[in-house]
């Protein structure tokens with residue numbers, strides 16, 4: 223028996239009460255289709271944070287790694303914008319699940335070698351003066367956590383007020399002070415930083431060094447998209 227029309231009917235019915243549609247294909251009743259999110263996967267491999275070559279890198283053996291899922295252009299950019307300014311935190315979790323699944327599929331040996339009890343996912347926090355209703359990096363982190371089984375820990379704080387990312391030029395971002403973040407209660411943990419977009423990489427670099435100062439081992443960073 224073909225259930226396709228029935229499934230479509232249920233989705234349209236749900237759309238009346240929960241008016242959402244996939245921001246990529248417009249499918250009603252869907253916060254975002256799994257296939258649509260998975261199709262944004264651009265990068266399959268974990269890279270060296272210092273030089274961008276494949277991890278493990280012979281030049282920077284002790285450096286953290288970085289994994290970015292999509293390219294921050296066209297569809298991925300629009301999706302992130304609609305996510306930031308909508309109230310659908312669950313879209314972030316769906317995005318995070320796609321990222322987690324891609325990591326597991328393409329880098330399983332690395333991911334499965336980590337002890338789930340010692341690894342924590344640490345999202346970049348919202349700026350102190352941010353008026354957003356939720357932290358998109360945190361929502362993505364919870365999606366990744368659901369797939370990989372690592373706990374989310376909101377251990378980072380901005381040390382002082384800084385202008386929001388969109389208000390700062392690339393040069394200013396480079397000038398983010400060394401101590402712009404502080405971290406707590408992460409001693410002895412292996413930290414993976416989670417962020418929505420990477421541009422110059424300075425924010426993640428500062429976050430990793432705050433975690434290192436607090437006694438954690440800086441393992442890597444997972445980012446939704448690379449600008």
Ligand SMILES: [Zn+2]
Pocket residue numbers: 244245246247248249254255258
């Ligand atoms: Zn879709």
Ligand SMILES: [Zn+2]
Pocket residue numbers: 270271272273274275279280281282
């Ligand atoms: Zn390297």
